[in-house]
Amino acid sequence: MTDKSIYAFGGGGAEGRGDQKELLGGKGAGLAEMSSLGIPVPPGFTITTEVCKYYHRNGQSYPEGHDEEFRGHLKRLEGLQSKRFGDPADPLLLSVRSGGPVSMPGMMDTILNLGLNSEIVEGMIAAGRDARFVRDCYRRLVQMYGDVVLEVPFDDFERILGAARERHGVELDSELSADALAEVTADYLALCEERGKPFPAAPLEQLRGAVDAVFESWENKRARSYRRLHGLSEDSGTAVNVQAMVFGNNGSDCATGVAFTRDPSSGERVVYGEYLTNAQGEDVVAGIRTPVSITASDGHGGLGAEFPQAHADLVAVCAKLEEHRREMQDVEFTIEASKLYMLQTRDGKRTGLAAARIAVEMVDEGRISMHEALLRVSGEQLAQLLAPVFKPEDKQSRIADGALLGRGLAAGPGAASGRIALTADRAAEMARSGPVILVRDETSPEDIVGMHASTGILTSRGGMTSHAAIVARGMGKPCIVGAGSLTVDEHAGELRVDNRTFREGDELSIDGTSGEVLAGALKPHPSEVLQAVVEGRPIESHTVRAFHQLMTWADETRRMRVRANADTPEDARVARLLGAQGIGLCRTEHMFFEDDRISWVRQVILTDSDETRDHALAQLLPEQQSDFEGIFETMAGLPVTVRLLDPPLHEFLPKEPKALAELAREMGIDATAVADRAEALAEFNPMLGHRGCRLGLTTPEIYDMQVEAITRAACGLAARGIDARPEIMVPLIGTVQEMVRLRERSETVVARVKSELGSDLAIPIGTMIEIPRAALVADKIAEHADFFSFGTNDLTQMAFGYSRDDAGRFLPQYVETGILPADPFEKLDIEGVGQLVRMACERGRATRRDLKIGICGEHGGEPSSITFFESCGLDYVSCSPYRVPVARLAAARATLAAD
């Protein structure tokens, strides 16, 4: 470790720097930085993360010389504040706060008012300090210290406090008198004594105990499991900040508050926040008094009216911090005797809308570069600009009518409304007649089908990694979890909120971006950005402008191209408007399901006669051709990768015996024969069954028809001067011979049609890489494929041996308990599946240097996966149309990350 183990700050400067987050923690570095900038900060010192590491590596001991250093810093602090720690009349009081390089729930957070004991309390009161204030400070200290350091159960303290309130006939702690508080504190002290954990009266012992407790909490269970879940290093350690107390609760010229340097919802450049007069930080959190806005609002002049100087100072501090940190800040402050003290600064969390606007405006302001702006907006933030929304005016008017039922964690962005279903089965049933919101205490694997059927998901319990949250995010559905104000009574068929009762079928709205739950059905609307881009409405707004600006920068920056997965001309149109540079996956199976076609498809499947089959295929040919014409024309000038038929044939037959019998009657075939054939086609594991190129090889006539339809469509358009650029993609290749033979057969059909139509259009033929074995023999397959497109959904299924349809039974538990860092169907499993992707790229390009490689699985729109694909040198990613902007941004960020 470094020689110096403690860094002073405040009092006109700092020993540490703002960029020393690793050593000083985020909080310590922020305090050092503010001190250096001359911003008023109560002085203090930071014990480094190195000390924490030493402490744990050396049997809970401190490095040599640490104690001396510690005493030196304490003495300096006493000098600065002209008070002595432990002085019985006018003591220096201290706070101890943890602060690692990354903020982490589960660790000991804060202990205030250290340095008090019964003797000192009496001394201070005797010296003229307000008795109620002093006694309350002491009461708070003993409670916090007892709970956090001594580990006496919190509830036991609360019980004593509650008893006191009752005894004295008051409702709020703040109504307890000085004497009552003294009683409470005495009971607290007795409680600790009783539990064999006496509260240390000696101030230095208090201070040391608090510091030890912070370091101990680094290794507690919750902190360790948090680190494991979030892939954080076990080695970084935490720092401890010891700081002189300032009091926001010492009279009406005191206050405490939090602020953002810009509006974290809209991104507008204005100091935004809340404060409470005559209060300590924990009072804000407790939520008993409602903080008021810093900015003036109806009936309130804001901080500027109440504390004009402090407000002016705060605005200046915010400006200085932004200028210095080049990022929007989230600060905590206290006003004591009308003077402003800053307690913390850190980069502020913000909504997607705000992130986009702030990033773009900071470039305008000359603070950051365009590349930095791209790195400041995550894909998920951008996605919020595209998610469906409730109109703010709709929401406000409903809220004004009392429709707000509560808030939960915003687990899946987007707005949704529908009828309440309280069980998954009911959800699946009700979904047939309109949108449904599934409301549960929590969801479980048995609920998967119902979740699929629902428009939105709401739970009363669970956190951001609960089953509901994981599954909903995977499905891309609006979702709120942990909305604790709701009581779900499945048996009564009721949802209760406070004293209101809703029944199944009643309407409900959820805003998964904000976490708000509202009674009644609000109408979800396309976001402003989608209205402007896709609907072509002339909307001028900061959001729309920021979106366009970011997209322009992203497009200038990224190396990979972005395509969309689209099966219809309409999807293709939307994709193109959203910036898709081609179609990476055009599935053909949906085309087989349309009403007038499915009976021909079934004839192909059910007949034994070549003639009947050929006739049926001849009926399908012009239909497929016209499907392709629509898409190729929409995407004129851009490539369209058409995947030949993929699903097993039984998917095209009805499931019930009755429907099968009817089908037989319709087609004039023997019912038993049809039933036999359907049974013969049924599979134990359809996912691993007779589908994709396997079908293409055993029933080649279907692929022949599709290849002919593609070729006819493209050549026909070309003859009309439309630049159609089809690419034929063979699914499910696992061996080189499959590719060799299907390529040969397809080329024959293409050549025949081209010669008939006198066309010389080039039609590349490539394959999906979605079978693990294909990745292993990619060098050989590349000899016969013009392009690869990773089907990472199937590749993930087979590499893990997970059926996506069934994995809901264990996958959420795997993610919740950290067996897997994330759902591998949502974020690509770089450790395992990623090896196959990289291998296939390297091997494929080893034999075919100019092999074009893309990805068309759902990971193609997921930012962390896109970063990985960039590192593999993919040529493009392809995702669903509405994810295209996210992918464009993510690709740009990936390019920057790779530089």
Next chain:
Amino acid sequence: MTDKSIYAFGGGGAEGRGDQKELLGGKGAGLAEMSSLGIPVPPGFTITTEVCKYYHRNGQSYPEGHDEEFRGHLKRLEGLQSKRFGDPADPLLLSVRSGGPVSMPGMMDTILNLGLNSEIVEGMIAAGRDARFVRDCYRRLVQMYGDVVLEVPFDDFERILGAARERHGVELDSELSADALAEVTADYLALCEERGKPFPAAPLEQLRGAVDAVFESWENKRARSYRRLHGLSEDSGTAVNVQAMVFGNNGSDCATGVAFTRDPSSGERVVYGEYLTNAQGEDVVAGIRTPVSITASDGHGGLGAEFPQAHADLVAVCAKLEEHRREMQDVEFTIEASKLYMLQTRDGKRTGLAAARIAVEMVDEGRISMHEALLRVSGEQLAQLLAPVFKPEDKQSRIADGALLGRGLAAGPGAASGRIALTADRAAEMARSGPVILVRDETSPEDIVGMHASTGILTSRGGMTSHAAIVARGMGKPCIVGAGSLTVDEHAGELRVDNRTFREGDELSIDGTSGEVLAGALKPHPSEVLQAVVEGRPIESHTVRAFHQLMTWADETRRMRVRANADTPEDARVARLLGAQGIGLCRTEHMFFEDDRISWVRQVILTDSDETRDHALAQLLPEQQSDFEGIFETMAGLPVTVRLLDPPLHEFLPKEPKALAELAREMGIDATAVADRAEALAEFNPMLGHRGCRLGLTTPEIYDMQVEAITRAACGLAARGIDARPEIMVPLIGTVQEMVRLRERSETVVARVKSELGSDLAIPIGTMIEIPRAALVADKIAEHADFFSFGTNDLTQMAFGYSRDDAGRFLPQYVETGILPADPFEKLDIEGVGQLVRMACERGRATRRDLKIGICGEHGGEPSSITFFESCGLDYVSCSPYRVPVARLAAARATLAAD
């Protein structure tokens, strides 16, 4: 190419050598070798494989100087035989035969009697040669040449010949007079003329045409597809042998025949074979006259009686060849004017029994080493010593009674008998009440279930790579394909053979080792070897002796250990007797199905109550413990790897709603709840579902119980002085965290039980490697696993994306058409799946140098796969008990191959 393009043989020596198979082909090298040994061979010369390669690489042309060399060799031949090629009175006649380094069907084989034309025929007759003989030679030449070289359809020639037989009122070609033969030849010549492909009269043109035709046939479709199917090089080319004719059909002092230097069925050291007096080779093949045995038999003195000198010479030649080649030979000979000429020698094909006996006896005779002996007996040959058999006396007596219905290709060794089923559905149905032989024209994917249900499979059509052959071998069932004498009339429900009719339900026997189909049900018996080894009967036979000797040598030679997959004490006992050095896979699921247990298992699955579940598990614990005790005791001193529960829970529930309802009633649970639970457990792709360690993590109580049962069983036995060596194997690990957690949990249970019982038994904990991802992260998994055991069945399913239960729909076609070289569930796919195996070995050992690695998939008993496992450095293979001897031999051969 080398300068010399033609090698002479015969006439007292040879230019080539017996070891020049690559250059001279097998036939040419054999002729050269025999010539050098002074064995009488009609002289000739061999045009090398290099010329063939040159021919195809240079637009069907010959190398410079080739023509001159050719003429030189022809001149030398004329000198040796004192005859001139094309002499109109006493011409040299020649044969042309192809012969590559590897014999290959599909290539042009033989043209005899080259050098005749109408003028020469008349000249020879004028010079006193027998007219009928000469005219027949000419007739044969034109027919063979017309068919093979000129490609005039064979049937057209046969039609002319048939018309002549009819016209002259005879039944056999040999009854046609010289004049009639002259007519036929004239018609042949006219036919060729008519087809625009006149027969060349000039002898030299005939000869050159024949040589060209051999080279051309190297590239014909059948030859190419054969090479592709058998993985033969496209580059080896074929040689051509031009040889002076000798005539076995020139009178009663002439004969032609084939012989083996030892009996190819039993391996007995005796010259064994057949011959025909006054006949040419093709007459033997045509099967019109029945050849007689070389050895004396009932009513016939054999070759020794008829041709004493030639017979003595043949015996001497055979001895000389064996001495020289150190291998049993298959020879062709002709006797002309009582003098023996050898036409060919090659290593002889033999049955498994013969292979074993010959190998062992050749070591006794000092001809070959013990290692060579091991390399002379393939695993499949050894398997024949273990396959069920009909007693020869049973079979002979039935055949004597006329029970032999025909012969087909021996596609799956072993004897089976049962009732005839003519459709797969009927087979599945009938199999419930006893063994069934499925008899079809050919099988298709729809028949898979019926094939599974049948004891043996018989088809009237198809070859060794037909659907039936591939699937039956994969299932390890006796199978005969291509039994052309059978007519299957599915609609009439009849099987007809000649004029006999069998109905469904009639009894039939098939010997898949010999290809014989017999009426009636013969009883299959364990083979002699199994009777001796497993039943412990004191059998003294050459076969049993050879088996023991080979096994001893194999055990001395091999590096890898061989274990068996066994779930019961009885299987374990058999495995141990057959040489298993442990149990590599003891499945535990079957133990859950036993009558008195399944209801407890179902309670575990169906209950929501922890108490009920714990109670049910407590009932199962002693049962499992006693299962394990039985196996551990049987295998005392040897390791037993127990796999924790693998299948998904729904496999333990009844399928039909009725049975479920009954179950609910029995268990006193609500029927709807049971049905709901069963439905909730059902899976779309159970293979990729909630099973193996996934179940172990979500329902940990089951594994806890199993681990406890294993530990109690082993510690209990150890306390009684029995050396139990359990190993706990966790199935389906795909991520390192699964392994970490299940290992931790298992270790806790083991430690608890050991501490309770005061035992210090070490119980290793390892994992299956059967998920592709596990192979990719094997380095990390190895940190927490004491051993790996490859589950190559599942690994193959997932690497290929094939469901084994469904792949029957396309896999046989894949193998038949060469998309895959073999069924990857039968032979390990080294190209793809093998990469994962090798990767897992390398990565696993990189982090844990002493990692024990085995394989317990079905590939563990398959020789080519075993060779690959040796190359990966596996510690052991594990296979079904009856495959253990095969694996011991294959492991030894693999060790030798690796040296």
